[in-house]
Amino acid sequence: MNLLRRQLLGTVGATTVLPLAGARAQFGSTPPLRIGVLRDQSGPYSGGTGATSIACVRQAIEEFGATSRGVAVEVNSSAATADLTGRVCSPNGIHWTYDTWMLANCTGNAVVRTGGDSWFFIVANFAFGHALERDTANAVRKAGGRVLSRAAHPAPGTTDYSSYLLQAQASRAKVIGLAHAGEDAVNTIKQAAEFDIVRSGQRLAALLLYINDVHAIGLPTARGLMLTESFYWDLNERTRSFTQRVLPKTGGQRPNMSQAGCYSVTLHYLKAAADMGVAEAKRNGAATVARMQAMPTDDDVFGPLRIRQDGRKLHPVYLFRVKTPEASRGPWDYYELMATTGTEEAFRPLAEGGCHLIAGRSRSGNEAIGWALPTREAGSAKHVVS
Incomplete structure (x- = not known):
């Protein structure tokens, strides 16, 4: 392959x-x-x-x-x-639309700036999960934060995330970064609520989560979750x-x-x-x-x-926080805009990607x-x- x-x-x-x-x-x-x-x-x-x-x-x-x-x-x-x-x-x-560097940069940097300076990653054990973890860890460190530890799970298809969440709790990291997507992310967030992780003071940062996932999870469980999207239906x-x-x-x-x-x-x-x-x-x-x-x-x-x-x-790329049920005005009114990353800052600088199409580079x-x-x-x- x-x-x-x-x-x-x-x-x-x-x-x-x-x-x-x-x-x-x-x-x-x-x-x-x-x-x-x-x-x-x-x-x-x-x-x-x-x-x-x-x-x-x-x-x-x-x-x-x-x-x-x-x-x-x-x-x-x-x-x-x-x-x-x-x-x-x-x-x-x-x-x-997006890539792992953008998701990592626009989430990791913004969360560290708001006090989330120590991280534990729960990672899908395949190429996308590893790339997302790598890029986010780099963004966290560049912003002055620390990565304390990680736990990788088989993906897709894992249904029980309790052992990974317990490791994240024990690390005492301020932020638990979820380097996965789809049903993996939805199930992790639901189970984190059962462990009262957010109510106990740790934050969940979903590195790839969509509004459809928030809809499936429900505001009572997803409230306070931080995530990045480059489009929101009610943005303008x-x-x-x-x-x-x-x-x-x-x-x-x-x-x-x-x-x-x-x-x-x-x-x-x-x-x-x-x-x-x-x-x-x-x-x-x-x-x-x-x-x-x-x-x-x-x-x-x-x-x-x-x-x-x-x-x-x-x-541009936007950092959103999921609203509480009380703050939502109705169906699909789920996001509160927290930060905007401008067009030139949201994605990896041209000179840093190693692309051979850039003048002076060879493949x-x-x-x-x-x-x-x-x-x-x-x-x-x-x-x-x-």
């Missing part, structure tokens, strides 16, 4: 949209654009990805006006490691407008940052394909990615922003192996858009 495949399998919870390389037209003179949405539809991460991601992609296609433009688009039903814009960066990929007028438009397709579920990111990246990809011509976009994926990077981005999810040279999409042999995936024709690309 090569490096890229390990990264993708290890980080299935993020926003990933793949315009499929080498696909052939089945109807009409212009080949259809086929968009593959790699999401967990029924497993432990489906609550934060799943059907709402597909709904957001379809919303973008509808608003783009594909039918009126004569563009055929098919949707065929993700990766979060920061290495995708670092040592295994590629001219064929754009990383869109544009996010509220997008949410109202997509709600009929989601059954009333508010989209999280990963799901809303599917809308954002799909819309930008379609704009780029239309700008350069659908046939050319189908023929040359690398050129399509280059066009996406050259064009400024603007949508109701993230606003007007840009894509960096290493393929990193930039936008090592191991990095080349990481992206050695076969394509069906010269010039086609696998667009990894997370």
Whole structure:
């Protein structure tokens, strides 16, 4: 298994949209654009990805006006490691919504600044969990905090977190960092409430948790939890407008940052394909990615922003605290904004990622192996858009 495949399998919870390389037209003179949405539809991460991601992609296609433009688009039903814009960066990929460095930086730094200067990590024992722990530990230390210890659990599928929570309690760390996601995070938070961990004075910092997870946990249990997202449905007028438009397709579920990111990246990809011509976009994926990077981005999810040279999409990131039941004004009114990290500060500095696309850098042999995936024709690309 090569490096890229390990990264993708290890980080299935993020926003990933793949315009499929080498696909052939089945109807009409212009080949259809086929968009593959790699999401967990029924497993432990489906609550934060799943059907709402597909709904957001379809919303973008509808608003783009594909039918009126004569563009055929098919949707065929993700990766979060920061290495995708670092040592295994590629001219064929754009990383869109979040990565482990962003989650770690925007959570770790902010929590340390508010007094949470000693940490214990509960870690999912696979690539994503380790990357999230590593990046958060670095952010905590850089901010002047300490990492006291850690406990790793099999993932996904662990159901009893009592031994890990007892270790965290015994460490007397001020903050318990949860370096996992999906059902693992939900179950840990529920069991932490049974141990009265938060009421006893320790904080829980969820390093990847979505509003859908908070909805499943409930405010009485999730109250006070700190988490980071780059999108919140009630953040401003544009996010509220997008949410109202997509709600009929989601059954009333508010989209999280990963799901809303599917809308954002799909819309930008379609704009780029239309700008350069659908046939050319189908023929040359690398050129399509280059066009996406050259064009400024603007949508109701993230606003007007840009894509960096290493393929990193930039936008502000927000630290939220989950409201108490008394403070909530109604369903899905769950977040209190605590801090905003600006566009340039939220993501890893360009010079620190080790991306060979940056001027003056060369790619090592191991990095080349990481992206050695076969394509069906010269010039086609696998667009990894997370």
